[in-house]
Amino acid sequence: MNCLWCHDDIMPDITWLNFWNPFYEPGKICTTCKEGFPIIVDHVCPMCSRPSKNEEVCGDCQRWSNSEAFQGALERNVSVFSYTPIMKDMMAKWKYRGDYELIHMFSEDVRKKFKEAFGKSKATLVPIPLSSSREKERGFNQAKAIAMLLKRPIESVLTRVQDEKQSKKTRQERMEAENPFQLVKEVKGEIILIDDIYTTGMTLHWAAELLKKGGSTKIQSFTLIRS
Amino acid sequence: MNIKNPTENPSNVYAAHLSGKILLRNEIPFTETEIEMLLNQKFLNEIRGIEDSNFGYRCVRCGNQKRYLIGRIPTKTGKQIYCRNCIEMGRVSTFEPLYKWAGPELPLDRLKNPCAWEGQLTVHQKIASDKINEAMTNRTKLLTWAVCGAGKTEMLFRGLTDAISRGDRICLATPRADVVRELVPRFRKAFPEVSITALYGGSPDKDDGCQFVISTTHQLFRYERAFDVMIIDEADAFPFYADASLVYAAKKARKESSSLIFLTATPRKWIKLQSACGFLPTVFVPSRYHGHPLPVPTFPSCYSLKKSLQKDKLPPKINDWIAEKERNNRRFLLFVPSIEMAEQISKLTKYEYVHADDPDRIEKVECFRKGEITALITTTILERGVTFPSIDVAVIDAGHNVFDVAALVQIAGRAGRNAKDPYGDVSFFHQGKSDAMVGAVKMIEMMNNLAKERVK
Numbered sequence: 086m087n088c089l090w091c092h093d094d095i096m097p098d099i100t101w102l103n104f105w106n107p108f109y110e111p112g113k114i115c116t117t118c119k120e121g122f123p124i125i126v127d128h129v130c131p132m133c134s135r136p137s138k139n140e141e142v143c144g145d146c147q148r149w150s151n152s153e154a155f156q157g158a159l160e161r162n163v164s165v166f167s168y169t170p171i172m173k174d175m176m177a178k179w180k181y182r183g184d185y186e187l188i189h190m191f192s193e194d195v196r197k198k199f200k201e202a203f204g205k206s207k208a209t210l211v212p213i214p215l216s217s218s219r220e221k222e223r224g225f226n227q228a229k230a231i232a233m234l235l236k237r238p239i240e241s242v243l244t245r246v247q248d249e250k251q252s253k254k255t256r257q258e259r260m261e262a263e264n265p266f267q268l269v270k271e272v273k274g275e276i277i278l279i280d281d282i283y284t285t286g287m288t289l290h291w292a293a294e295l296l297k298k299g300g301s302t303k304i305q306s307f308t309l310i311r312s
Numbered sequence: 313m314n315i316k317n318p319t320e321n322p323s324n325v326y327a328a329h330l331s332g333k334i335l336l337r338n339e340i341p342f343t344e345t346e347i348e349m350l351l352n353q354k355f356l357n358e359i360r361g362i363e364d365s366n367f368g369y370r371c372v373r374c375g376n377q378k379r380y381l382i383g384r385i386p387t388k389t390g391k392q393i394y395c396r397n398c399i400e401m402g403r404v405s406t407f408e409p410l411y412k413w414a415g416p417e418l419p420l421d422r423l424k425n426p427c428a429w430e431g432q433l434t435v436h437q438k439i440a441s442d443k444i445n446e447a448m449t450n451r452t453k454l455l456t457w458a459v460c461g462a463g464k465t466e467m468l469f470r471g472l473t474d475a476i477s478r479g480d481r482i483c484l485a486t487p488r489a490d491v492v493r494e495l496v497p498r499f500r501k502a503f504p505e506v507s508i509t510a511l512y513g514g515s516p517d518k519d520d521g522c523q524f525v526i527s528t529t530h531q532l533f534r535y536e537r538a539f540d541v542m543i544i545d546e547a548d549a550f551p552f553y554a555d556a557s558l559v560y561a562a563k564k565a566r567k568e569s570s571s572l573i574f575l576t577a578t579p580r581k582w583i584k585l586q587s588a589c590g591f592l593p594t595v596f597v598p599s600r601y602h603g604h605p606l607p608v609p610t611f612p613s614c615y616s617l618k619k620s621l622q623k624d625k626l627p628p629k630i631n632d633w634i635a636e637k638e639r640n641n642r643r644f645l646l647f648v649p650s651i652e653m654a655e656q657i658s659k660l661t662k663y664e665y666v667h668a669d670d671p672d673r674i675e676k677v678e679c680f681r682k683g684e685i686t687a688l689i690t691t692t693i694l695e696r697g698v699t700f701p702s703i704d705v706a707v708i709d710a711g712h713n714v715f716d717v718a719a720l721v722q723i724a725g726r727a728g729r730n731a732k733d734p735y736g737d738v739s740f741f742h743q744g745k746s747d748a749m750v751g752a753v754k755m756i757e758m759m760n761n762l763a764k765e766r767v768k
Contacts, residue, residue, distance in 0.1 A: 182403060183403045185384070224403075224405065
């Protein structure tokens with residue numbers, strides 16, 4: 086087997102435990118590469134997973150909770166990795182070049198983090214959608230790819246109307262744009278939104294606001310990266 | 313652009329961009345309606361990007377069949393397949409077709425006397441130059457085994473002149489982008505009237521019907537049966553010899569009847585074997601353009617290297633070598649096996665170091681070339697393709713396995729390239745001689761002897 090990132094051979098660790106386990110899946114990334122990807126460990130803002138020394142709620146999150154429209158919409162966000170140059174490379178390859186397989190590098194870490202953060206919750210997973218034209222061009226939806234790693238029921242209840250690249254906009258421009266989502270189906274109960282990256286949090290707050298209006302009780306989010 | 317009377321034959325505009333190529337939709341600079349028209353005229357064919365055979369999937373563009381480089385995307389309707397090997401050049405997949413030109417070929421100019429170079433070839437160069445011309449005319453294969461600093465570029469001019477006047481489409485491919493950047497201005501100067509394009513990852517040029525393409529081997533993925541003359545420079549360099557898909561690309565880019573010229577100073581085993589068995593006609597250029605023999609490396613031992621470096625000191629022998637060069641105002645290159653060692657020695661000697669991922673790599677090398685800095689510490693990236701007029705060379709820990717025969721011969725070939733200063737000092741500091749070191753000296757001596765014999 087070869088590492089998904091550096092293409093070198095991987096020697097899987099065979100122990101007595103996994104030797105007897107027919108469902109055992111060896112990791113798809115070598116240990117050297119794995120160390121390069123920065124997992125968020127501790128000292129983060131409890132609301133958005135941004136690194137914060139004394140674990141206080143960060144300024145941005147306070148602004149969200151003070152804003153009228155989005156108050157209490159998104160309860161909290163949990164992210165797995167922080168956004169370093171190697172992660173930027175990974176995103177460029179995965180999302181923009183379209184190398185779908187790369188997401189399997191993170192399956193173990195993503196599952197572990199999800200279990201830690203939402204272990205007992207019976208929430209429905211809702212991936213953030215792409216517009217149909219972009220999804221066709223890319224061939225996949227990156228949020229759904231992450232959701233599929235978690236092996237839980239997925240509900241695609243949102244659609245995206247307008248579609249301009251978020252990553253090309255400044256913070257100000259993102260804040261002033263209109264909500265790009267529409268609700269197809271109302272979901273009661275708990276929801277965990279899934280996305281690839283939490284930057285300003287605008288996308289997730291839009292989606293959360295819409296779902297809240299649709300009658301969901303508790304909305305949290307889970308993203309691969311917190312930038 | 314190389315189009316004669318586009319009004320006379322409008323398909324030439326399209327042929328200029330598409331002839332001999334195999335492209336993804338977003339690489340074609342035409343509108344949807346234009347492509348529709350070309351498809352209807354059967355000038356353009358839609359083909360599948362990924363072939364499905366009993367032995368698994370195969371990428372049509374790069375020939376990749378390795379299972380771990382075939383990717384899968386789950387979709388509602390099932391699985392889609394894509395190629396991970398050539399994904400840096402746009403994704404080839406089962407949900408997008410590739411486009412292949414099937415219309416008339418682009419007619420190229422037939423310039424009568426395109427060569428503006430007025431230098432003289434040496435006897436050895438002349439022999440090789442004639443052989444190259446013969447191979448290009450007869451559309452055959454040829455290995456040109458020429459020592460470092462033999463003047464390989466100049467030996468091509470004669471053959472290229474004839475090929476251009478025949479209206480041949482020519483490609484010079486090399487595994488290294490540095491080499492492309494170094495060669496292009498030299499060819500543009502020698503053939504000022506010919507349309508020449510340079511292709512490498514991130515290059516500003518585009519091939520819009522150029523007669524002469526100078527490119528990295530990776531860029532050849534986008535060509536199919538395009539070239540009458542294919543020259544592969546530094547054919548033994550990484551990653552060409554190690555990557556089967558690049559060999560496939562070079563083969564695919566040639567026309568069925570075309571000539572193939574390998575240029576190298578250090579052919580790998582496989583090519584040497586073909587040459588020795590007579591499958592690959594070979595011409596030797598054993599002497600440098602200035603006629604002086606290649607400097608033969610010496611093997612000073614340096615067993616204290618590891619210990620000294622652990623104490624954060626330079627071994628005395630290396631220290632003395634550097635001091636001597638400084639005293640005599642000699643400039644030098646110091647080759648080291650790893651980036652970590654480059655960094656450490658750079659700290660100890662106060663000289664700059666470069667490696668492959670260095671963002672300032674091009675500037676540092678340029679500084680050294682201009683003589684603004686007296687020495688440079690480097691990993692094997694500067695082993696080939698770069699010329700510094702008058703320098704000495706040392707290799708630290710030459711027995712390390714990154715220094716194979718080819719690398720060591722190439723490194724030795726950096727020294728003494730100037731006619732005014734044809735003797736350079738080449739020292740391989742080692743902690744025990746390796747086969748590669750001995751092999752390198754054998755290869756250099758063989759070439760020097762061959763040169764002597766020919767002169768007699």
